[in-house]
Amino acid sequence: MKHTLSRRALCISTAILSLAVTVPGLSGLAFAADGTIKLGIVAPMSGPNARYGAFSMRGAELAVKEINDAGGVDGQKIELYSADSQGTPVEGVSATRRLIDEDEVDYVIGDVSSSVTLAMQPVAEDAEVLLLNAASSNPKITYAAGVGGFKWTYRNYPTDENRAFVVAKYAAEQRGFTKFAVLSVDSDYGRSAIEFTKKYLPEFKGEILTEDYYKEGEVDFRSVLAKIRDSGAQAILMYGLADTTPIVARQMVELGLAGKVTLVGNGEFNTEKTIKSAPTALEGAVEAAAWLPAWDSPESKAFVEKFTTTYDEAPNNHAYVHWDTVRLLAQAIHEAGGNDREKVREALSKIKYKSPVGEVTFDDHNQARLPMILLQIENGKPAIKGAYTAEIQYPAQ
Amino acid sequence: MFSTVIEQIVNGIVTGSVYAIVAVGMTMIFGVLRAINFAHGEYYMLGTFGAWFAVDYLGLSYEASIIVGVLSTIIVAYVVGRLVMQRMVGAPAEAGVLATLGIALVLQNTVILVFGGGYKFFSGGYIEPLSVLGFSLAAQRILILVVCLLVFIGLELMVTYSRMGKSMRAVSQNVECCEVVGIDVPKVVLHTFILGAALAALSGVLTAPVNVSVYGGMGELITFKTLPIIIMGGLGNVRGTFFAAMILGIAESLVATYVGLQFRDTVGFATLILMLMWRPYGLFSTQARF
Numbered sequence: 001m002k003h004t005l006s007r008r009a010l011c012i013s014t015a016i017l018s019l020a021v022t023v024p025g026l027s028g029l030a031f032a033a034d035g036t037i038k039l040g041i042v043a044p045m046s047g048p049n050a051r052y053g054a055f056s057m058r059g060a061e062l063a064v065k066e067i068n069d070a071g072g073v074d075g076q077k078i079e080l081y082s083a084d085s086q087g088t089p090v091e092g093v094s095a096t097r098r099l100i101d102e103d104e105v106d107y108v109i110g111d112v113s114s115s116v117t118l119a120m121q122p123v124a125e126d127a128e129v130l131l132l133n134a135a136s137s138n139p140k141i142t143y144a145a146g147v148g149g150f151k152w153t154y155r156n157y158p159t160d161e162n163r164a165f166v167v168a169k170y171a172a173e174q175r176g177f178t179k180f181a182v183l184s185v186d187s188d189y190g191r192s193a194i195e196f197t198k199k200y201l202p203e204f205k206g207e208i209l210t211e212d213y214y215k216e217g218e219v220d221f222r223s224v225l226a227k228i229r230d231s232g233a234q235a236i237l238m239y240g241l242a243d244t245t246p247i248v249a250r251q252m253v254e255l256g257l258a259g260k261v262t263l264v265g266n267g268e269f270n271t272e273k274t275i276k277s278a279p280t281a282l283e284g285a286v287e288a289a290a291w292l293p294a295w296d297s298p299e300s301k302a303f304v305e306k307f308t309t310t311y312d313e314a315p316n317n318h319a320y321v322h323w324d325t326v327r328l329l330a331q332a333i334h335e336a337g338g339n340d341r342e343k344v345r346e347a348l349s350k351i352k353y354k355s356p357v358g359e360v361t362f363d364d365h366n367q368a369r370l371p372m373i374l375l376q377i378e379n380g381k382p383a384i385k386g387a388y389t390a391e392i393q394y395p396a397q
Numbered sequence: 398m399f400s401t402v403i404e405q406i407v408n409g410i411v412t413g414s415v416y417a418i419v420a421v422g423m424t425m426i427f428g429v430l431r432a433i434n435f436a437h438g439e440y441y442m443l444g445t446f447g448a449w450f451a452v453d454y455l456g457l458s459y460e461a462s463i464i465v466g467v468l469s470t471i472i473v474a475y476v477v478g479r480l481v482m483q484r485m486v487g488a489p490a491e492a493g494v495l496a497t498l499g500i501a502l503v504l505q506n507t508v509i510l511v512f513g514g515g516y517k518f519f520s521g522g523y524i525e526p527l528s529v530l531g532f533s534l535a536a537q538r539i540l541i542l543v544v545c546l547l548v549f550i551g552l553e554l555m556v557t558y559s560r561m562g563k564s565m566r567a568v569s570q571n572v573e574c575c576e577v578v579g580i581d582v583p584k585v586v587l588h589t590f591i592l593g594a595a596l597a598a599l600s601g602v603l604t605a606p607v608n609v610s611v612y613g614g615m616g617e618l619i620t621f622k623t624l625p626i627i628i629m630g631g632l633g634n635v636r637g638t639f640f641a642a643m644i645l646g647i648a649e650s651l652v653a654t655y656v657g658l659q660f661r662d663t664v665g666f667a668t669l670i671l672m673l674m675w676r677p678y679g680l681f682s683t684q685a686r687f
Contacts, residue, residue: 046509046613046614047612047614048516048612050513050516050612051516054513183658186659211657212653212657212658212659213657213658213659214658214659215659215661215662217614217615217618218658219608219609219610220412220608220653220661221658222408222650223405223408223650223651223653223654223658224653224654224658226401226404226405226408226654227401230401243516243610244610246518246609246610247608247609247610250524250607250609251607253524253526254524254526254533254534254535254538254607255526255533256526256533273518277518277520277609
């Protein structure tokens with residue numbers, strides 16, 4: 001009798017456990033201010049992407065502080081609200097709803113992860129709240145926006161298609177790689193970057209020898225790295241997470257791959273902390289990013305300096321794009337002549353915003369036209385190899 | 398081709414060793430308490446955090462951080478054992494499930510509150526590769542393997558010869574009889590629990606250099622991996638756990654290589670379901686333990 005009972009309990013508890021895998025996050029830390037422009041940030045504050053979330057929040061906070069200190073947008077102060085998406089679509093949707101229903105925000109910036117942004121789009125559309133995406137790169141986000149359907153979604157970030165093209169071209173033409181192995185994150189971001197790489201690789205006579213995707217939180221890459229070593233690949237196409245790059249790089253050292261196979265793609269190969277984790281594995285790594293601390297423009301340099309003095313840490317790409325997007329929004333509100341969402345949306349469509357990487361305008365899919373910056377790690381330091389813009393080809397409706 | 402298979406099996410054995418050290422604690426706790434400890438992975442996490450704190454904040458050496466990680470976990474385990482686990486003696490299995498799930502959430506979120514939700518990088522350990530029989534293997538992994546063997550030999554000896562080990566076996570066989578003959582059951586439970594948590598922490602400290610990342614939610618994955626192992630090994634069976642951990646480690650390694658990395662975690666879950674369906678008493682026992 002007791003035996004069957006505890007066996008049943010084990011089955012039930014296994015089921016409960018699978019439901020209870022996520023940790024309730026820390027959220028809703030509102031910024032106290034007496035302004036009237038309510039801006040919500042949805043970002044991963046906990047979980048495998050938490051590093052991105054922290055940078056995003058700091059970037060946005062810095063921009064808000066700058067704007068408010070200068071008197072706000074036409075006298076109106078910006079009030080910042082944050083909500084934790086944990087990097088998962090489910091949490092991202094409830095975080096967005098919380099911002100819209102409880103905090104009554106007019107604008108939402110989010111999320112870092114493409115899978116989350118895709119899930120947030122319909123929520124923002126229903127509530128007619130402007131969703132400005134600052135950091136996710138899956139092309140589907142803007143395929144479905146503007147003339148594609150969602151009127152309230154905008155994106156101030158280059159897409160994976162740009163990135164895949166730029167990286168494949170550079171790796172093949174400048175570095176002479178033809179044999180690639182894929183090791184990307186198993187998400188809308190990682191998968192789509194590879195999908196587009198495959199579209200362009202034949203142009204450069206490149207081929208993919210092995211293909212693997214890892215789950216967020218994966219820590220053991222030895223099996224797959226051994227397979228890559230035996231496949232004879234010259235480079236690993238990695239569109240991954242910043243927090244995973246050091247793990248992969250260290251295990252590359254362990255398997256003797258460091259210096260023989262090069263990392264190519266995106267995943268914060270260029271930050272000091274990452275390079276320090278395994279310098280030999282990261283030497284020569286090629287990365288395409290929307291922005292870099294080393295980017296040579298006065299506004300950009302000023303941002304880096306201000307961020308570093310405020311937070312005692314150099315900014316990364318995510319800090320920059322959130323800082324930039326808050327400023328873009330502030331200009332749109334200024335041009336709309338007030339806080340009317342409908343007018344702000346129209347202003348955004350027509351905007352000519354001067355960002356540190358160039359002038360930003362939006363196309364009919366609400367996608368910003370932006371360059372990708374290409375860099376290579378040389379002697380343990382990132383070196384900029386140029387900025388490339390690629391036209392986005394939308395699939396026929 | 399053949400050497401790749403061998404290398405993957407070696408990888409699997411190293412992964413299996415990590416699982417084995419964690420799982421053996423969980424299976425022993427089950428033995429004396431008849432309760433699955435869903436917070437077991439959290440002790441692994443606490444051990445890793447303790448070591449990370451020692452290396453990164455206190456600037457201690459890796460060897461010292463092993464002691465800090467394990468000792469701090471023992472302190473937490475003592476408090477939890479006194480407050481919660483000792484009350485579980487004779488309680489229905491559901492109480493154990495809910496209590497340990499609750500402990501898991503409290504421990505995880507406390508760590509996130511104190512240290513933040515982001516990943517930390519563990520910088521200690523011996524990650525330089527050594528060439529062993531033509532394979533390159535980090536020195537740290539060899540250490541893991543050696544420690545795993547020592548732990549299991551030690552546990553075998555303890556369970557067979559020491560008074561503590563004998564009482565643990567007695568409690569796992571019949572609680573009522575133990576009470577009749579005067580064995581202090583709550584004390585045995587507390588000791589087993591602390592031993593189990595300390596082993597989980599040890600495993601966490603040993604893997605930190607090769608897994609590099611340290612974060613609040615890292616214990617969950619380990620709890621999930623441990624469940625199929627202790628069921629495969631036969632609940633409460635120390636030797637069975639060792640072989641089950643090796644089987645799972647090797648299977649995962651081969652699946653990651655020949656099927657795809659993204660399918661790695663499915664191995665454990667598929668095993669769990671199949672075991673519960675066909676051999677809920679484990680591969681190495683013939684008699685149901687519960």
